[in-house]
Amino acid sequence: MSAALTLAKLEHFNHILPLVNAYHDEAKLTINSKECHAAVRSLLQGIPQGAAYLIGPPKAPIGYIIITFSWSIKLGGMDGWIDEIYVRPNVRRRGIAGEVLTSLPKALLGAGLKGLHAKVSKENSEIVKIYESKGFILDKNFQIMKKIL
Secondary structure (H helix, E strand, O other): OOOOEEEOOHHHHHHHHHHHHHHHHHOOOOOOHHHHHHHHHHHHOOOOOEEEEEEOOOOOOOEEEEEEEEEEOOOOEEEEEEEEEEEOHHHOOOOHHHHHHHHHHHHHHHOOOOEEEEEOOOOOHHHHHHHHHOOOEEOOOOOEEEEEO
């Protein structure tokens, strides 16, 4: 199974939206679907505040990751936040999320990103282990995972 990443564009809207909806359902997130769809559409149209990547074949993706961008004085430049990462349940436990968390930070470093953060639920020990195995560390003051690039 390949964790190849493709920068999602507007033409991928109908491929990523079912995955976003599945993630929100699985995470039991109460989100205004109209606002959510508009936010995803904006990302796919190329707004500078973030990017969405499809995991796997663009016409039949197995997941996605959304990164949003901010500025950090402490890190000396632009940093990013993993807003959402999702892999279809039927292909989990094959190292796909880990592969994404290895390859995407390298690509973002090349684009000038200084750090990458992720908010992680304390109850989700499995994803915490994946993040830690990829070099993210638990911030001592906040419940936030980060990786300095």
